[in-house]
Amino acid sequence: MNNIIASTALKARQLTDEEIHEIEHEKTHYPYAQAVGLEALKIVQKYQGWVSDESLLAVSEYLDIPPDDLEGVATFFNMIFRRPVGKNVILLCDSVACWMLGCDDLKAHITSVLGIEYGETTEDNLFTLIPVPCLGDCDRAPSMMVGRELYRNLTNEKIDQIIADYKAKA
Amino acid sequence: MASITIDGKVFEVDEKNNLLQECLSHAMDLPYFCWHPSMGSVGSCRQCAVVEYANEEDQKGRLVMACMTEPREGARYSIAAAAKFRAQAIESIMINHPHDCPVCEEGGECHLQDMTVMSGHTYRRYDGKKKTHNNQYLGPFINHEMNRCITCYRCVRYYKDYAGGTDFGPQASHDNTYFGRWQEGPLESEFSGNLVEVCPTGVFTDKPFSKHYSRKWDLQSSPSICTGCSVGCNTNPGERYGTLRRIVNRFNDEVNGYFLCDKGRFGAEYVNSPERIPVSMTRDSHNSDPVQIEPALAKDALKKAAKGAVAIGSPRASMEANYALRELVGEENFYAGISANELGMLNKIIDIYQNKPVNVASVKDIEGSDAVLILGEDLTNTAARLALGVRQSAKNLGRQMGADLNFPIWHDAAIRQLAMDKLSPLYILSPHTTRLDDIAHTSHISSAENSAKIGMAIAHAIDASAPAVEGLNKEEQALALEIAETLKSAKQALIISGTSSLEPALLDAASNIATALHSGNSKANLALVCSESNSMGLALMMQGSGKSIDEAMSAGAKTAIVLENDLYRRAASAKVDAFINSLDQLVVLDHLKNRTGEQANLVLAAATFAESSGTFVNYEGRAQHYYSTFKPDSNIRSSALWLSDKHFNEITADCAAAIANCAAILELTPGENYNFAGLKVPRQHHRYSGRTSMRANINVHEPKQEQDEDGVMVYSMEGVPAIKDAAVLNSPWVPGWNSNQSIFKFQEFAGGPLKQGSKGQRLIANNSTEKTWYEAGTSDFSAEGYKVFPVYHLFGSEELSAYTPAIQEKATSAYVSLSPEDAEKLGLKASDGVQVEHNGAVPFVVRKAIQPGTVGVSVGLKGLNFQDMSAAIALDKAAEWKNPDLWRAANIIVSDKREERVD
Amino acid sequence: MSINNPLTKNIEKGRAPFTFAEYKAAGGYQSFANAIKMAPRDVMGQVKDAGLGGRGGAGFNTGLKWSFSPDPDGLPRYLVVNADEMEPGTFKDRLLMESDPHLLIEGMITASYAIQATTGYIFLRGEYTVAEENLLKAIAEAYDNGMLGKNIQGSDFSLDIYLHTSAGRYICGEETALINALEGKRANPRFKPPFPQVSGLWGRPTLVNNVETICNIPGILTYGVDWFKGLGLGDECGTRISGVSGRVKNPGCWEMPVGTTFRTLLEDYAGGMQDGYELKAFLPGGGSTDFLMPEHLDLPMIPGEVAKAGSRLGTSLIMVLDDKTCPVGTVRNLIKFFAHESCGWCTPCRDGLPWVEHILNKMEEGKGEMKDIEILKEMCGYMGPGNTFCALAPGAAEPLQSSLKYFMDEYESHVKHGCSYKSH
Secondary structure, three states: OOOOOOOOOOOOOOOOHHHHHHHHHHHOOOOOHHHHHHHHHHHHHHHHOOOOHHHHHHHHHHHOOOHHHHHHHHOOOOOOOOOOOOOEEEEEEOOHHHHHOOHHHHHHHHHHHHOOOOOOEOOOOOEEEEEEOOOOOHHHOOOEEEOOEEEOOOOHHHHHHHHHHHHHHO | OEEEEEOOEEEEEOOOOOHHHHHHHOOOOOOOOOOEOOOEEOOOOOOOEEEEEOOOOOOOOEEEEHHHOOOOOOOEEEOHHHHHHHHHHHHHHHHHOOOOHHHOOOOOOOHHHHHHHHHOOOOOOOOOOOOOOOOOOOOOOEEEOHHHOOOOOHHHHHHHHHOOOOOOEEEOOHHHOEEEOOOOOOOOOOOOOHHHHHOOOOOEEEHHHHOOOOOHHHOEEOOEEOOOOOOOOEEEEEEEOOEEEEEEEOOEOOOOEOOOOHHHHHOOHHHHOOOEOOOOEEOOOOOOOOEEOOHHHHHHHHHHHHOOOEEEOOOOOOHHHHHHHHHHHOHHHEEOOOOHHHHHHHHHHHHHHHHOOOEEOOHHHHHOOOEEEEEOOOHHHHOHHHHHHHHHHOOHHHHHHHHHOOOOOOEHHHHHHHHOOOOOOEEEEEOOOOOOHHHOOEEEEOOHHHHHHHHHHHHHHHOOOOOOOOOOOHHHHHHHHHHHHHHHHOOOEEEEEEOOOOOHHHHHHHHHHHHHHOEOOEOOEEEEEOOOOOHHHHHHHHOOOOOOHHHHHOOOOOEEEEEOOOHHHOOOHHHHHHHHHHOOEEEEEEOEOOOOHHHOOEEEEEOOHHHOOEEEEOOOOEEEEEOOOOOOOOOOEOHHHHHOOOOHHHHHHHHHHHOOOOHHHHHHOOOOOOOEOOEOEEOOOOOOOOOOOOOOOOOOOOOOOOOOOOOOEEOOOOOOOOOOOOOOOOOOOEOOEOOHHHHHHHEOOOOOOEOOOOOOEEOOOOOOOOOOOOOOOOOOOOOOOEEEEEEOOOOOOOOOHHHOHHHHHHOOOOOEEEOHHHHHHOOOOOOOOEEEOOOOEEOEEEOOOOOOOEEEEEOOOOOOOHHHOOOEEOEEEOOOOOOOOOOOHHHOOOOOOHHHOOO | OOOOOOOOOOOOOOOOOOOHHHHHHOOOOHHHHHHOOOOHHHHHHHHHHHOOEOOOOOOOEHHHHHHOOOOOOOOOOEEEEEEOOOOOOOOHHHHHHHHOHHHHHHHHHHHHHHHOOOEEEEEEOOOOHHHHHHHHHHHHHHHHOOOOEOOHHHOOOOEEEEEEEOOOOHHHHOHHHHHHHHOOOOOOOOOOOOOOOOOOHHHOOEEEEEHHHHHOHHHHHHHOHHHHHHHOOOOOOOEEEEEEEOOEOOOEEEEEEOOOEHHHHHHHHOOOEOOOOOEEEEEOOOOOOOOEOHHHOOOEOOHHHHHHOOOOOOOOEEEEEEOOOOHHHHHHHHHHHHHHHOOOOOHHHHHHHHHHHHHHHHHHOOOOOHHHHHHHHHHHHHOOOOOOOOOHHHHHHHHHHHHHHHOHHHHHHHHHHOOOOOOO
8 A cells, every 4th residue: 555655654664584583483472462562672672773763663563563552662661772772782780789889980981981971872883881770680799781791790990801802892 | 329437527429439539529629630530540640649547446547549449338538637648749740840830721721730729739849950851743733742741641541541542652651751652743533632621731732722822711601512513512612802712522421421522622613714704795696796785784685585485404504593494484495405315314313213112322322332333334534422432332341341350440440451452342334444443343344235234134133023135145144143143142232323324224224223122121222323413403394304405406496595505515516506597596694605605696694603502403313502602793693593583592482382303492591581690691701801901992881791692691701600500501610620620510420410501402202112124125236337435534524624724734635545456457556646427536545445346435525526426436547647735645544453544 | 308498409609500301300390290189279278388478579478379369260360470680689589590490480380280370471671681591491491391381291281481571670570560561561550459360461360479489389399388387497487598789798699598687697698798898787678678777687587577677578688788888879879770760650659759869969969958858758758658559669768768767867967068978
């Protein structure tokens, strides 16, 4: 129908085969499509880095969930990124145990090294820095995650090393 | 009933209601935000906190939310003891609320203002910055000002949970929660305007109103009836400085409840249209220029013309106007201004309502039904308020599931979570998809004629004595059996059909099904929708006669008087042209310029609903009175008073006496001698400002107020207001409750029927228990070409509201709908147009769910005249096509279902 | 029976978690074989008799909670494991899931049989990536070995278990909010009643239990009620995972008998305070519990005893506040967390917590006023239990109200002189 009626409306991105495959797998876990919505957004984010409007619309159309419902869920959860992020997302825990053990200093250090504040991305698009509520790693505070990797008992020196490693990998 | 104690006083309460509702019903002032009588309780705002005591010894008690509390027999509560908490709650709600009341359009009728004062928050202690948000463009109807939001979730609960909207919702969280669309754009729900009244503060306000805004207390208002369709929703228009400013809902327990459709709310500004006929005019011939004529002379001219004239009545003019016309020309010369087919269908509806064992369903009855069949009526576009009612009926299964687990009926979230996607059965037989398909168990695409056959088969399956039909395919036979079983096993089944399909056999089928369902004392609900605000009244006026517009045009008269009617919307253009050409004199009474009026020799400037009083009869045969909201310019008169020298009340009385079934229209008002201690009911609020200055440029002396038509209300601040014993409830207001929420003070119980003011009068009595049947039709349709079915648009199809700028923005120009197969067969590309036989060339849309070989033709939209259409037409690709400027495909929302979206 | 650490007996630091075969060889999956011989209601009865309290923080008797579910009607019903560990200072479920995932799976199977659940979901916080991988592996192994799927071990009982990873919201730890999240909705809590046991996930009977709670089930059904009762100190039953974070010599978490004192935990297990730091106060069981003082160290970690001292045992992972860390700053950090994690549903939480955060920011910046302290006191009552829709804001108020009780001098000094602690 879209080819018959011209439209200026936003177009959905075509989901990739991998994305569709994983979404289909998740669909087998739940009796209602709505429950797959958040899972699907996470799958898209895993492959695309973030959830663009076009991606959100793609999931909406694929699962037949109104985009407004998906947006409500996407913006509710901390870990769905509705704006572009760098290749590596640094999730620095700023909750109480990490705070007591100096996460504010670590944050200042990261900012001085990478030149980014919370919510910002480095110019080379390698890193985005985001604070994260308690990572459940309080016995080895201060902690942070980079992508899916957890880093513990952090010091400025350790952070320098981690950043250097990710830069080397890029 | 249970007996409870609140702050030491004993009250008898209904334990099925929540405690908040009971407190309000017992005239206590307990503040609240998130609760709404039509939407139940969710307990989010925490404003209705009270203290509940465990027993007689308990001194401390515990805080509970009244809206989430079932009153227990013998329980003890205190409102006073929770005052501090409520003050804290309002204080924290207000920390981000802007102090913009002076420039906020909600100011003066803001529930948040009222609750803030009531809760005792007067001094601001929070010294931080306020949260701010971006606002969205939400279309021509609604302003968005998110900074004012207090996060009560009422908007989303109304828009999504109640009205079934899908393009709106909450976003983000904590104190950054946002309510809007995921991307800017017009709200898609046809009921979006209710957000204005549902929002307790000024987040969602009436956009057309804001273009000529006035405070509530400066608006002159009156009880009125919507002219948008045959439902007859009750409204409160507001006027200032001679223009209609807005429409708000006027509660009627049995009809519209708390909600209007967007056509009703935003479609009345035709009253202010530049296309209005401001003065009466005359001219010698069709070709000469019209000249203004003084009212007295105009009336004389009208009287002179009446001798030997044919008179053409109107389904959008009041009973009084139609009757006055009938009196002027004599019954024998009075014709209904509608086609023979429509008049026949209306007469049939009256016959069914009167003589078949059915219960004529009000909107409230519709909401209470638990199995619904819609036969060929696109409710959302032809009687939108009924569609909203059907949406509520679908929730009855969930309510029943909740009741089985002893969930209170007001526990909205629990019932929704329990029910999930389980809905009471709804079956729709229609030639195209409709906006109710998302809640339909089955939506079967079938022509009106075929749907009638299926309907006949359903009736036969329920009661074998009903006539059988032949010619249905296997699938449709099975569907008929399934629907029959569903309706039979329902506690309260409902059949809806109407005249919009132009297919009388649908009414026969609807009647047979409802009749078949009758057994013992139980009667099925039946609602048969008509096309206009007084279609049913006009049909009653005709008393069974078939004097249609076709007969009027062939009566051979040399003079015709046309009352509020554009003949080109009633009959084929060629016929109307010939008729007008055959006349020596054409007299037209109307509000707005149209093709008929343009050819008239005498035009009388007729008042709209807002400037006149009268009676409309809705689709149920319910007569309702509307009072003029403001006095029109001296050149404008209500049609009834142009046509008659009698007092308005006399006309009503004569009509009541003369017309069968209409006696009760006399009981709609307290009569022109009404007074309370010598006072009448004021149209203006006691805080109305500027009365001594608003005419000062003309004369510093105030003129004496003229008597209005009804003699019940006055165009003044003086009088006995509704909080006293006024027989008529105008705009609700009580001390401390300036917003529309004050309506509960006028209800028998919070959310219940009004204590004063009428629900109208059902005119058609029915005690029938006898089962009689309509026979199944035999004609099989066959003609060359594409079979035509009408497609209606809530915004644009109706004649009067189409003059309203906001409605025009939501409308589109005429078009045809085609199946993908036919679009391909005709070789159509997106940018092409379609040449319609005997008619213009128009754009087209492709709709998957229509039958190949059929074409949906828009009704009433600019660019096509449906009256010029034959039953089957030829279509061709238009040559040299460019889409018209008014073409707005994005405004065509046929379904919530993705695959049926046109955009 | 000699086993006295049923939760951690298979856990060894630095070693990969047991595979299905290793787990089975170590005596695993016996509980289901025992349970299937009993009627489901009897399994429920055993759990109830064992006196197992919920380990998520509220401490309600697990068997009793189960017994509220209506009799099976042949339609789906659900067991949901709350693995959304996000309470500040809590890190015990991470250990169990990363290091012995089969224990949780076994517990779920046996518990599902007891409540006749047809499907189990593990609601895991998305940041627990190692737990995610290990659980997925364990679930797949359980399917491969006939412990999940149709007719488990030849019985009439069938069960599917799925892992759901969340996307980061503390409120999902509230069981009804978790249900909404699992349904793909915004994770606002639901009003109770109806309780999830009656109308939960997709309107069906649902039980939501914490990871550690479920991990106790295999032991009870393998070794018996008496054994379980014997594990605790005094009258207490079973073991639980307790731990310490903050400036102690050896932070971590360990399994210990229920009834162990805070002092034993702090001094014996965690090695006491780091050199140069004194214990000023501690949060006994997560960020949403009232501060306790050094004089409370000899209390046993039992809900009732801790309540008497004016706090809650919560998750029983304690967080120590040392003498060189600003108590006002600590509370500010906690409140900032709770304000951010408020779901935005009810007023006191949504709008009260940001106000408290604003005042504490003022204090830390040296802009506090004495009247602010009055507002803080007032806010504790305003956000208290029963006033809000769920327990988030009342929990958030606990460290605030207890800090006002114990450290009023600190607040006053903040107003007068600003924060005197080293900036963090």
